[in-house]
Amino acid sequence: MPKPTKGPRLGGGPAHERLLLANLAAALFTHKSIKTTETKAKRLRPVAERLITFAKRGDLHARRRVLGVIGDKDVVHVLFTEIAPLVADREGGYTRITKVGNRKGDNAPMAVIELVLEPVTKKASPVKKSAAPKAEKAPAEEAPAEDAPVEEAASEEAPAQDAAVDEGAAADETPEAAAAEAPAEDAAEEKSE
Structure with a gap:
């Protein structure tokens, strides 16, 4: 897992943060794009990219490691069969965070985190x-x-x-x-x- 942060956690405790990030990752893989706070999006990015890297490996051990984080078999199936082949030639940077302004109720900075599923174009060397x-x-x-x-x-x-x-x-x-x-x-x- 990514390095634990010092100071306050998202949601209260470390176990709750782990579950929160797992649910956000499951929603990201299901919907391909979610809107959340900037802090949650920045914390979700390394978790989601690590899970996608496991999905690119595609073996049984990697599938079980992802199932240990995300408990939903349907989401894991989507990750391994649909998302992993689309990012197979990408070396990293599977997610994109776009800031979209502040939330109306509490003025929290919001962001959209989405999967980058476009094919990779090689730059001229x-x-x-x-x-x-x-x-x-x-x-x-x-x-x-x-x-x-x-x-x-x-x-x-x-x-x-x-x-x-x-x-x-x-x-x-x-x-x-x-x-x-x-x-x-x-x-x-x-x-x-």
Whole structure:
């Protein structure tokens, strides 16, 4: 069970609090959503989530552990057969608490606690975000690869056109790469003269 609280209990004594939380959990599993005070909802959440975790295991021992807390076999059956399969892929956070204002009679803060039965949607991992810039670089790298068949075709036709294509390809590249290739081309021209 969850850690016992210090100070005043819900309803008076520890046994009464245990029964109160068990009844609230049974109502939550039956109706999927209940309206209660914020304090009771906050105290109910760990109890209900632990029972749902037992229901996800689904074995006989887990069923008997839940029956020890909630005495109603029909509620336990609903928990194991209907609720547990709906939250099977969820790692936790089976309940949601929503504050709904104060009660009219005694101005007690009220809340709705409900089961989260929607399917889990996986968030995009940070690795995929870093893969996106690589995808942007890939088309830039493909552009010179498209020029490569043109260079091969040009080299078959005439060697003079080959130099013109190389200068055009150098213009497509970054200025730093073009500056690095320029001295190499100048040195090649001087040797040929």
